[in-house]
Amino acid sequence: MGFNIAQRSRMYRLPPYVFAQVNALKMEKRRAGEDIIDLGMGNPDLPTPKHIIDKLIEAVRKSHNHRYSASRGITKLREGIANWYKRRYDVDLDPEIETVVTIGAKEGLSHLVLVLVSPGDVVFAPNPTYPIHPYSAIIAGGDVRSIPIGPDRNFLEDLETATKQTWPRPRLLIISFPHNPTTAVVDLDFFRKIVDFAKENNMMVIHDLAYADLVFDGYRAPSFLQVPGAKEVGVEFFSMSKSYSMAGWRVGFCVGNPEMISALTRIKSYLDYGVFQPIQIAATVALQADQSCVEGIVSVYRSRRDVLVDGLNRVGWAVEKPRGTMFVWAQIPERFRKMGSVEFSKYLIEEAKVAVSPGLGFGEYGDDYVRFALVENEMRTKQAIRGVRRAMQKK
Secondary structure, three states: OOOOOHHHOHHHHOOOOOHHHHHHHHHHHHHOOOOOEEOOOOOOOOOOOHHHHHHHHHHHOOHHHHOOOOOOOOHHHHHHHHHHHHHHHOOOOOOOOOEEEEOHHHHHHHHHHHHHOOOOOEEEEEEOOOOHHHHHHHHOOOEEEEEEOOOOOOHHHHHHHHHHOOOOOOOEEEEOOOOOOOOOOOOHHHHHHHHHHHHHOOOEEEEEOOOOOOEOOOOOOOOHHHOOOHHHHEEEEEEHHHHOOOHHHOOEEEEEOHHHHHHHHHHHHHHOOOOOHHHHHHHHHHHHOOOHHHHHHHHHHHHHHHHHHHHHHHOOOOOOOOOEOOEEEEEOOHHHHHHHHHHHHHHHHHHOOEEOEEHHHHOHHHOOEEEEEOOOOHHHHHHHHHHHHHHHHHO
């Protein structure tokens, strides 16, 4: 007699992992000796800046740092987070009650949703979007309602319409700008309207600011917390993964509404002993030291973006340059669109030797698109363009 875990657990509500089909084909080709350029997963390839690594090494040599750490983050890191927000956004934060360190933004966001959402609660999230945003609510037993996001949509109007048509009233809105995967960006006035909307509808807001620094062409990403009253309705997450190329280090933080921060701090006290202390010490240095390393990282992504987008346009695939994130969200060329994003992604592996993420993996409204991640150097990116040209000429 075997166990049927899926039908008896929250896992039953999670859809099949769309990306798995494409990943399986990619690995099959690589095992066969083919050179597949992987522009699928947004896994930063740039090294962590040297001064951050040096601080980690220094801290890891001290045996007292090997013990259990503070689940909510060491005091100096929480103070560093508050100082970082003050410098960047002129936002005042109390490090004691308005900041908590997380094991990357993904862990923090999913655990916060778990403690905020009860079975049957309605959660709004964009579609398409980063999978953990809607799926964290599904794991918590919530009822996710999709708000379409795209160049032909007005997100705020769609949000209003969805609220009027939804019962029970929505409890939580999860958003993220600059947006993954669509690369959409917003201004501060957008967040003002979100704050007003949340207050009018007695709704909490979680804003994921993972791509705060990865912005181009003069655009600067605002913080949700810059809006007066934002801390009354919500919190903001930031991850060290992209700005400081610390993806594998797994460190981020959540700031804002004291009650929501307290809820996350409390559940984390049951679940973990915090990030390894030398990583927290190095993260403190990352936030407080000279930020030119971030500018260098952003410059690399900008250059890769230009090479990829210019190359795609040159081979007949019309794509606009994004002003934010480390991705390019490309509508599938019209003659291939009927294939859908999963089959087209497989086609690119077969014919172009390039792996991308199918838009369907981010929600049903993404099926006309694929997402390129800017995670290969310019030489490899140019090689990918040559492969795409071959694939475009085949049909």
